[in-house]
Amino acid sequence: MSESLETQPLSLVDLVKILYFRRYVFLASFGLIMVLGVFYVFSRDAAYQYSSYYSLGLLDEGAYLESPKATELRVKEVGYPAIVDERRSADDGGARIDIAIDSNSDAGVIRIVTFAPKSIEKEVIEVHEALLQFINSRQVRRHERQKKAYEAELESVVETLNSEAGVALNPASLPVLIQKKADLERALRSMVRGETIVTARVSDKPSGVSKVIILMGLLVVSTIFGLIFAYLAEFFAIVRESLERDTRYGG
Numbered sequence: 001m002s003e004s005l006e007t008q009p010l011s012l013v014d015l016v017k018i019l020y021f022r023r024y025v026f027l028a029s030f031g032l033i034m035v036l037g038v039f040y041v042f043s044r045d046a047a048y049q050y051s052s053y054y055s056l057g058l059l060d061e062g063a064y065l066e067s068p069k070a071t072e073l074r075v076k077e078v079g080y081p082a083i084v085d086e087r088r089s090a091d092d093g094g095a096r097i098d099i100a101i102d103s104n105s106d107a108g109v110i111r112i113v114t115f116a117p118k119s120i121e122k123e124v125i126e127v128h129e130a131l132l133q134f135i136n137s138r139q140v141r142r143h144e145r146q147k148k149a150y151e152a153e154l155e156s157v158v159e160t161l162n163s164e165a166g167v168a169l170n171p172a173s174l175p176v177l178i179q180k181k182a183d184l185e186r187a188l189r190s191m192v193r194g195e196t197i198v199t200a201r202v203s204d205k206p207s208g209v210s211k212v213i214i215l216m217g218l219l220v221v222s223t224i225f226g227l228i229f230a231y232l233a234e235f236f237a238i239v240r241e242s243l244e245r246d247t248r249y250g251g
Contacts, residue, residue, distance in 0.1 A: 027226070056110065072103040
C-alpha cells in the first residue's frame with residue numbers, strides 16, 4: 001500500500017483505503033476531541049441575560065439633567081470600577097461580574113447588561129443595584145441643584161414684581177418679568193426625576209448558541225481532525241519506510 005502511494009497519484013479509492021487502514025487513529029482522535037468537547041460544553045453553566053434600565057431625569061423642553069452618553073461614561077469609568085474594588089476588598093466575588101453598558105439618546109435610557117449563570121444571580125443583582133444607585137444619586141443631586149436654581153430665580157422675579165406693585169411700573173419691563181415668571185414656573189413643573197425602570201430582569205432562556213448546535217459543530221470538527229490525524233499517520237508511515245530503504249539515511 002505504501003509503495004503504491006509513493007509511485008502514483010492518490011485516487012479516491014486510495015484515500016478510502018488509507019482511512020480504513022488508519023481507522024484506529026481516526027477513531028481515537030475523533031473520540032478524544034468529542035469527549036473533551038462534550039465535557040467542556042456540559043461542565044459550563046448556562047449563561048442568562050440580566051438587564052437593568054434607568055430612565056434619566058428631564059428638564060423643561062426635553063433636556064436631560066445629564067446627557068445619556070455622559071452618564072454612560074461616568075458609570076463605566078467611575079461607578080463600575082469603584083463597585084468592583086469595593087466588592088473585591090470585601091472578598092465576596094464581586095470582581096467576577098462583567099457588565100455591558102449602553103445608552104439611548106432618544107429615549108434617555110441607560111441599560112446595564114450582564115451574562116452570567118444562575119449560580120451567581122445574587123451577586124449580579126447586587127452589582128446592578130449598586131450601579132443603579134450610583135446613577136440615581138447623580139440624578140438626584142442634579143435635580144435638586146437645578147430645582148433650587150429655578151426656585152431662587154423665581155423668588156427674585158416675584159420679589160421684583162411685588163416691590164414695584166405700589167409704584168409706577170416700567171411698561172417695558174413688566175411683560176418681560178411676567179413672561180420670565182411664567183417660564184420659570186413651567187420649568188419647575190416640567191422637571192422629571194430619574195427613575196429605575198427594571199432591576200436585573202433575567203431572561204427566560206439561556207443566552208448564546210444552544211448546546212445542540214454546539215454539539216453538531218463539535219461533531220464536524222472532530223470528524224475533520226480525525227481525518228487529518230489519520231492521513232498524517234499514513235504520511236509519516238510512508239516517510240519512515242522511505243527512510244529505512246534509503247541508503248543515505250542508513251537504510
